Amino acid sequence: MPPVRREDALFSWFERINGPVWGDVLDAGTGAHSLGWVGSLPARSVTAVTVEAWRMAGLAEVAPEARVVLGEWTDPTLLHGESFDQVLVDYVIGAIDGHAPFFQYGFLERLRPHVRGRVYLVGLEPQPRDGGVLDEVCRVRDACILLAGHRCYREYPRTLVAEWLERTGYRVIDTKDFPNRVGPRFVNGQLDVAMRKVPLFRDPALRVAMENTIADVRARALDLGEVTWGADYVIAADVG
Numbered sequence: 132m133p134p135v136r137r138e139d140a141l142f143s144w145f146e147r148i149n150g151p152v153w154g155d156v157l158d159a160g161t162g163a164h165s166l167g168w169v170g171s172l173p174a175r176s177v178t179a180v181t182v183e184a185w186r187m188a189g190l191a192e193v194a195p196e197a198r199v200v201l202g203e204w205t206d207p208t209l210l211h212g213e214s215f216d217q218v219l220v221d222y223v224i225g226a227i228d229g230h231a232p233f234f235q236y237g238f239l240e241r242l243r244p245h246v247r248g249r250v251y252l253v254g255l256e257p258q259p260r261d262g263g264v265l266d267e268v269c270r271v272r273d274a275c276i277l278l279a280g281h282r283c284y285r286e287y288p289r290t291l292v293a294e295w296l297e298r299t300g301y302r303v304i305d306t307k308d309f310p311n312r313v314g315p316r317f318v319n320g321q322l323d324v325a326m327r328k329v330p331l332f333r334d335p336a337l338r339v340a341m342e343n344t345i346a347d348v349r350a351r352a353l354d355l356g357e358v359t360w361g362a363d364y365v366i367a368a369d370v371g
């Protein structure tokens with residue numbers, strides 16, 4: 132689950148590497164943030180994909196000129212025969228497990244025929260398993276997601292994703308870590324997700340106990356204030 136991020140440091144890094152010519156751009160896992168950026172580029176065309184119908188109305192407002200496609204990357208007909216100069220993969224790898232379990236391992240290969248030029252990938256390093264209170268926040272969130280019968284995000288390290296890219300016919304040209312500053316917005320965001328899952332637990336006693344646990348971990352995590360914890364990363368990779 133991505134942290135609230137510095138407004139444009141990651142996208143600015145892509146803009147510096149890319150230069151002014153964007154051509155046809157695909158946002159392969161879109162949201163208001165990535166489409167807001169892609170829609171602001173001097174691109175010839177913008178296409179964006181999501182598998183979540185609830186996003187569609189908001190996305191049409193964010194970038195009215197963009198073609199937003201509701202589709203599932205496991206469907207072989209999705210964007211069949213189409214290719215793009217630049218393809219943004221923004222927090223998609225970690226999200227796939229929630230929609231198409233295990234497909235993250237085939238996703239970069241699935242995308243490959245649609246890339247004429249370059250992939251710009253944003254990922255979140257798996258949370259540090261340091262036993263600290265922020266680690267606890269994320270573990271409580273994931274426990275609640277699982278107890279509600281839903282699937283968690285599953286993040287992958289930069290080194291592993293770079294290796295997947297190389298193995299599937301891309302050439303990594305540059306990559307960088309961006310340590311995350313996290314504070315109350317992050318803590319409240321993750322624990323609000325947890326709270327929304329609690330009513331779905333089967334056991335009423337566990338619901339009460341979990342609400343108390345969430346309140347306790349929230350108070351301790353908010354006491355930390357803002358700290359550097361975890362990291363986002365970016366990878367730029369060309370085809371061929």
Ligand SMILES: C[S@@+](CC[C@H](N)C(=O)[O-])C[C@H]1O[C@@H](n2cnc3c(N)ncnc32)[C@H](O)[C@@H]1O
Binds near residue numbers: 163164204222228
């Ligand atoms: C975490 S969101 C990405 C956030 C977005 N880039 C933003 O603005 O911050 C993940 C996106 O990938 C899409 N996605 C995940 N798995 C998918 C799949 N198997 N097929 C198609 N889209 C998928 C989701 O529907 C969502 O649009």
